[in-house]
Amino acid sequence: MIVGGKDVGERPLILAPMEEVTNPPFRKFCKRYGADWLYSEFVSADALVRSIDKTVRKLTIEDTERPVTIQIYGRFIDSMVEAAKMVEEVKPDFIDINFGCPVKRVAGKGAGAGMLRDVPLMVEMARQIVQAVNIPVTAKTRLGWDCENIIIDDVAERLQDIGISALAIHGRTRSQMYKGEADWEPIARVKQNPRIKIPIIGNGDIDSPEKAKEAFERYGVDGVMIGRATIGKPWIFEQIKHYLETGEKLPEQSVQEQVNIIKEQILLSMAWLDEVRGLFHMRRHMACMFKGLPHFRDLRIQMLQAPDIQTLWEVFDKIVERYGAMDLEDLEG
Numbered sequence: 001m002i003v004g005g006k007d008v009g010e011r012p013l014i015l016a017p018m019e020e021v022t023n024p025p026f027r028k029f030c031k032r033y034g035a036d037w038l039y040s041e042f043v044s045a046d047a048l049v050r051s052i053d054k055t056v057r058k059l060t061i062e063d064t065e066r067p068v069t070i071q072i073y074g075r076f077i078d079s080m081v082e083a084a085k086m087v088e089e090v091k092p093d094f095i096d097i098n099f100g101c102p103v104k105r106v107a108g109k110g111a112g113a114g115m116l117r118d119v120p121l122m123v124e125m126a127r128q129i130v131q132a133v134n135i136p137v138t139a140k141t142r143l144g145w146d147c148e149n150i151i152i153d154d155v156a157e158r159l160q161d162i163g164i165s166a167l168a169i170h171g172r173t174r175s176q177m178y179k180g181e182a183d184w185e186p187i188a189r190v191k192q193n194p195r196i197k198i199p200i201i202g203n204g205d206i207d208s209p210e211k212a213k214e215a216f217e218r219y220g221v222d223g224v225m226i227g228r229a230t231i232g233k234p235w236i237f238e239q240i241k242h243y244l245e246t247g248e249k250l251p252e253q254s255v256q257e258q259v260n261i262i263k264e265q266i267l268l269s270m271a272w273l274d275e276v277r278g279l280f281h282m283r284r285h286m287a288c289m290f291k292g293l294p295h296f297r298d299l300r301i302q303m304l305q306a307p308d309i310q311t312l313w314e315v316f317d318k319i320v321e322r323y324g325a326m327d328l329e330d331l332e333g
């Protein structure tokens with residue numbers, strides 16, 4: 001798949017942008033397990049132009065991550081254009097504009113999915129950003145503001161026409177937030193529109209090799225973007241890739257392997273943040289692990305409440321001791 005002249009691989013599996021999740025340490029693991037293209041978490045244009053340290057740090061990328069996108073959001077064209085120019089200086093492969101974030105503090109102020117209520121402003125913002133930088137600009141959005149206003153067909157054409165290089169579509173409306181099931185029919189419709197020439201990336205609820213296959217084969221998208229299913233399971237990319245290539249499923253990572261991976265992630269997270277915040281940050285990932293292990297409740301609580309790394313490592317030892325010999329193939333989740 002070619003995006004703005006750059007090759008991102010055939011049928012790419014893409015790490016979705018996720019605030020407080022897709023930071024450099026996490027991206028490293030997704031890359032290791034086969035993600036073809038990585039997105040940063042969203043970066044506030046307003047905070048960036050004010051050079052807020054925490055925000056500027058979100059622009060950190062390494063060559064080993066390529067192709068990598070930095071995503072920006074904001075409601076004002078001027079600050080978005082200025083932010084895009086600042087982002088360009090750190091040389092990501094792509095800049096992505098967030099037209100999909102549904103949370104109130106963003107969409108309620110007109111940024112993110114809020115732009116779906118003012119398409120002329122959305123298109124003008126995208127146009128000016130495309131004009132202002134020399135790297136390809138992509139966009140990520142939802143189907144519309146609510147189910148009475150599914151406007152993605154028109155939005156896709158208009159964004160393509162002003163020079164957006166690829167469009168990622170999350171198959172929900174803003175009103176749905178993350179509830180219900182993602183609707184892939186409108187994504188397929190955009191892809192089938194003969195006017196649409198840019199790559200269309202499908203997003204929403206992909207959490208298994210079978211669903212990824214369906215996204216490519218039934219809905220015809222050019223790329224599949226995966227968000228929540230990567231949390232606590234960055235190796236999902238490898239599982240999907242293997243299935244797409246061979247039709248066979250890889251065995252699940254053993255408990256010991258999962259413990260090794262999360263330990264390494266925790267150490268990197270601590271190095272990136274600091275000991276306390278790094279450990280706290282990883283709780284979200286740990287909470288998504290070891291699903292379906294029988295009688296796991298006591299150890300799950302100990303794992304999620306461990307105050308320091310020594311205690312946590314002891315909990316991991318107990319997990320391996322109790323479940324290390326178990327065959328995970330029959331477990332749910």
Ligand SMILES: Cc1cc2nc3c(=O)[nH]c(=O)nc-3n(C[C@H](O)[C@H](O)[C@H](O)COP(=O)(O)O)c2cc1C
Pocket residue numbers: 016017018019020021040041042071098100101140170203204205206225226227228229
């Ligand atoms: C914790 C979290 C943070 C997110 N942050 C962003 C973000 O910064 N930018 C963005 O475009 N989407 C963001 N999203 C939306 C995801 O990129 C994705 O569109 C959504 O989770 C649906 O895909 P999934 O079902 O594979 O998770 C976020 C989602 C989650 C769960």
